[in-house]
Amino acid sequence: xxxxxxxxxxxxxxxxxxxxxxxxxxxxxxxxxxxxVEGHYLEHKxxxxxxxxxxxxxxxxxxxxxLDSDRREVTIAGFGWDFTFPDESIRREFIDIFxxxxxxxxxxxxxxxxxxxxxxIAHKVDGKWTVRxxxxxxxxxxxxxxxxxxxxxxxxxxxxxxxx
Numbered sequence: 001x002x003x004x005x006x007x008x009x010x011x012x013x014x015x016x017x018x019x020x021x022x023x024x025x026x027x028x029x030x031x032x033x034x035x036x037v038e039g040h041y042l043e044h045k046x047x048x049x050x051x052x053x054x055x056x057x058x059x060x061x062x063x064x065x066x067l068d069s070d071r072r073e074v075t076i077a078g079f080g081w082d083f084t085f086p087d088e089s090i091r092r093e094f095i096d097i098f099x100x101x102x103x104x105x106x107x108x109x110x111x112x113x114x115x116x117x118x119x120x121i122a123h124k125v126d127g128k129w130t131v132r133x134x135x136x137x138x139x140x141x142x143x144x145x146x147x148x149x150x151x152x153x154x155x156x157x158x159x160x161x162x163x164x
């Protein structure tokens with residue numbers, strides 16, 4: 001299977017096609033060194049969820065690991081977008097795509113409005129904010145697998161185009 005076929009396969013599924021584990025550890029943790037006034041310490045990050053495609057257990061997703069240490073560090077306005085949600089702070093998170101246990105792809109996404117939804121990150125294409133269709137589909141799936149149900153509403157508020 002090539003990467004494009006894997007992305008398409010995942011994007012064409014929905015919740016019922018996945019078995020989701022909600023309690024780790026998943027053994028794909030992130031570690032980093034942090035300096036503070038108290039000295040150096042090891043920072044630990046991990047994903048909140050792991051989902052396995054029930055029709056092909058070689059395909060799995062892990063999601064929820066944050067890139068940011070604090071939700072208040074990053075805002076919607078910081079990206080230059082012209083929409084708002086009641087809670088303007090965001091948290092950047094990873095969606096990791098695994099095939100046969102190997103990390104083969106990673107999406108950086110945003111957790112918005114106090115964790116009420118997850119959205120892809122749009123980029124300017126010909127002067128318009130745009131997301132690729134396969135990214136939108138995978139993020140919508142992950143948002144649902146995480147227990148959220150408002151992806152379409154939140155995505156619709158962005159006004160972003162979808163490139164298919």
